[in-house]
Amino acid sequence: MKKSKTIELVLITAALAACNDPKKPEWNDNNKVHLRSDTTAPYTRAHSNYSSGIGTALILYYAFRPMGNFRNGRYQSAGYYSGGIAKGSNIGRNSFKGSVARGGFGRSGYSVSS
């Protein structure tokens, strides 16, 4: 009556297993990392969270995700975006990125754990 029959996961196992890396990153404060996502934007130094965090999930955090839009059935690239670097390094002079404001949510806490 209470028992589950067959449990299948299509997504989570592969995706999240990659995030679990108990080894601490070996970076230290002496490694100064400067990043930008838009070739028209200036480089800025990645903030201190770069040297701590949750193992390889950092790759997710700093990943540069493609941005763009679909118009008349065609994809138009607007470059890349990363939430892990300074706002100025994301936008540059790209007009599409400039019309969309990001980074507004997410400032109230680090986890919603309840």
Add this chain to the structure above:
Amino acid sequence: MKRVSIEARNNWQASVEKLGFGFHTSDMPYWDETVYYQFDLSEIDAIEKATLTLWDMCLEAVQHVIDNKRYQQFAIPQSFIPLIEKSWDQDHPAIYGRFDLCIKNNEIKLLEFNADTPTSLYEAGIVQWFWLKDFDTDKDQFNSIQEKLIAYWTYLKRFLHTETLHVTCLKDSLEDLTNAEYMRDCAIQAGLKTKLIFIDDIGWDEESKQFVDLESEPIQNIFKLYPWEWMVNEEFGQNILKAANDPYWIEPAWKMILSNKAILPILWELYPNHPLLLPTYFEAGKLKDYVKKPFLSREGANILIVKNNKTLEQTNGEYGREGFIYQELFTLPNFEGNYPVIGSWIIGQEAAGIGIREANNLITDNKSRFVPHLIIQTNPTHPHKYLSEK
């Protein structure tokens, strides 16, 4: 309800990591399989029945709050009241919640309701289930979380604006990501097209007045593991009220009422002396032994327990500016210094299973452990009190 100590599986860490459960240990173990809780079927039936009853009462309480405009008692920003009412009147999609229950002396009492961003869904739905498969395949577990999530997303699909569901959570927390990805997994299995976007990657297009993802696709339906009380107090959240495409936020805005502990005195007012409720008030001084809780707090922060005018336990934190409620003290059962809280899941309109958090204190905080459970098939000589009274 019985606590049983056992040997953990050999290399249990590898077993749970294979499932994608990466936050099993922080400074101390979070997943603890050196112990489990054993229930008999009548206890599980009572929990199931209590969960359904509480859900019905909560829905009545939301209607009451809306009808009587009692928003001020919840410290909900005035500007968001029309959205709350609209989401309620139009029955915007909602999927889940977790009642935190105390079970002791054959009684079940509601401690609080995590109605907006409940976590430990993955531990309850997946990790403890696979533990049971390894531990004792003949035993049962109160756990149909996975099936009910898939079934309810399948049901909700026809009511969504489009078949694309965005799923969002904070970027820095593997626990949050795991819960959000699990929800997305279930939505995919229900046939929805899904996209993960971290909460701070969500864009606001001022020209079209829409929230957009990183491909500038307008967000029409979004499951958010990010609390309403944070969204409404962030400047960016004011755009929610301007969104031209009227997206579905899941959980919907009316959950702001249920996820606020101000709902507890309202429930007591509407259902005085109900066996599932504890006397709870907005005012101090009506109770001798009580727990003072902020309207909005997480992981046991800013809780004060008073007995015989003396502080029994207290936690610090950053919550409480919105206000407090005072709930009669009903201490958690003590199993040799271990205090379990039962998290009972409501998915759609059905009770779907339980997860247990165990702490070394009366206050279940962020150091508490998740422990599995199982059901034994016996016919108890003393039926559960709540069950027998119904």
